[in-house]
Amino acid sequence: MTEPNQLRPGHRPRAPRQPRTTEIADGVFACVPSDDGRCPANAGIITGPEGVTVIDAVATAARARAVRAAVESLRAGPVRRIVHTHHHGGRTHGDGGTFPGATVIAHALTRSEMAGAGPRPALPSVTFDERLTLHSGDRSVELVFCGPAHTTNDVVVWLPGDRVLFTGDVVLAGTAPCTLMGSVEGALRAVGTLRALGARTVVCGRGPIRDARVLDETESYLRWVQVVAMRGWQRGLTPSEMAGEALAGPFGHPGRAERLVGNLRRAYAELDGGPLGRPLEPR
Numbered sequence: 416m417t418e419p420n421q422l423r424p425g426h427r428p429r430a431p432r433q434p435r436t437t438e439i440a441d442g443v444f445a446c447v448p449s450d451d452g453r454c455p456a457n458a459g460i461i462t463g464p465e466g467v468t469v470i471d472a473v474a475t476a477a478r479a480r481a482v483r484a485a486v487e488s489l490r491a492g493p494v495r496r497i498v499h500t501h502h503h504g505g506r507t508h509g510d511g512g513t514f515p516g517a518t519v520i521a522h523a524l525t526r527s528e529m530a531g532a533g534p535r536p537a538l539p540s541v542t543f544d545e546r547l548t549l550h551s552g553d554r555s556v557e558l559v560f561c562g563p564a565h566t567t568n569d570v571v572v573w574l575p576g577d578r579v580l581f582t583g584d585v586v587l588a589g590t591a592p593c594t595l596m597g598s599v600e601g602a603l604r605a606v607g608t609l610r611a612l613g614a615r616t617v618v619c620g621r622g623p624i625r626d627a628r629v630l631d632e633t634e635s636y637l638r639w640v641q642v643v644a645m646r647g648w649q650r651g652l653t654p655s656e657m658a659g660e661a662l663a664g665p666f667g668h669p670g671r672a673e674r675l676v677g678n679l680r681r682a683y684a685e686l687d688g689g690p691l692g693r694p695l696e697p698r
Contacts, residue, residue: 434478436460436485437624440577442554445618446485448478456505457618458482459572459581463551466495469517470572470581471620472536474508483513496520496549498558499539500583500620501566502528507536520547522560524568561585561605563598563692565620569605573612580614586633588622591666595677598691599637599644606634636666640675644682654679 434446442462448455456478459470467486473479486494494514499507499521507529521529521539529538541547549556554576562569565584572581585605586592594602610630617625643664647657658675661667667675684695 434458434481434485436488439616439618439624440574440579442491443574443577443579444485444489445581445624446482447623455621456584457581457621459618460486460489460491461551461554461556461574462489462491463554465551466492468496468498468549468551468556469494469514470498471500471506471583472497472508472514472519474505476508476513479508479513493517498549498570498572499525500570500572500581500585501525501562501568502532503566503584506583512536520549520558522562522568522570524562525570528566528568559608561608562601564602564605565593565597567597567692569597571605571609573614575612578613578615579618580609580612580616581618582609582620584620585609586617586619586629588617588619588625588629590621591636591674591678592633593674593677594637594640594681595695597681598685599640599678599682600685601691603634603637603641606630606637639664639666640678640682644679644686647679648683648686654683 434448437445439445444460446458446460456471456473458473461468473482494517497514497517497519502525518541519537519539520541523542523544526539526542545560547558557573557575559571559573561571569583569585571583571585592602614627617627617629619625619629643657643661654676658672658679661675662672680695
């Protein structure tokens with residue numbers, strides 16, 4: 416089955432419509448794609464007296480241009496900084512050409528992953544390990560490392576004065592999280608860290624703007640994955656076989672089946688032991 420964001424042979428992707436740009440705090444905006452299409456990632460815009468900070472440069476190039484158009488419509492000045500929440504192309508491929516001159520900020524592992532990926536956008540010029548606080552006028556913008564979760568290098572963006580949280584792909588709204596390149600247990604720990612922040616508004620990596628209840632939904636799904644994985648691991652079933660059985664469960668509807676296999680692969684690896692987020696053998 417071809418997912419909506421995958422290209423079929425001979426298929427020409429339609430240009431994405433302008434994202435819905437919603438002000439969620441004074442001078443803080445969420446850009447949510449108006450269509451599914453390819454790479455429907457959310458982005459954030461934080462305005463300030465010195466210019467704009469963009470959270471996730473997104474991909475494709477057309478989507479990045481749509482975010483730039485949203486920034487320009489606000490008349491808040493140039494984009495000075497871009498924060499990558501992890502290294503995947505859906506978060507990084509729109510930086511250089513779309514936002515020339517912006518300083519790119521990311522976790523140190525994000526830079527390492529991007530450097531090893533071959534053709535790539537500009538590498539981050541500012542990196543950090545655990546936390547980094549930026550300032551946009553009087554507003555504090557806290558970058559918090561919480562990997563491994565979706566990947567080994569996940570960063571969330573927390574605005575404590577506004578109680579606004581941008582989660583990247585650690586948390587998704589309306590679809591299951593993906594931990595194949597990260598960690599199921601690590602994602603649960605990350606959710607605990609995010610819950611302790613006390614967010615009022617949550618902008619997930621994908622899907623509509625939510626409140627903190629989306630963290631509870633994510634935790635419930637991840638704990639269910641661990642239960643399913645334990646049953647399959649004890650019975651000697653493969654992740655694919657166990658995923659087929661789990662489709663009858665509370666989170667197993669067909670739209671999440673492919674992602675469930677990857678999450679079970681990761682959960683099986685964690686039952687086998689070893690460091691969280693360790694690379695898995697190709698299959």
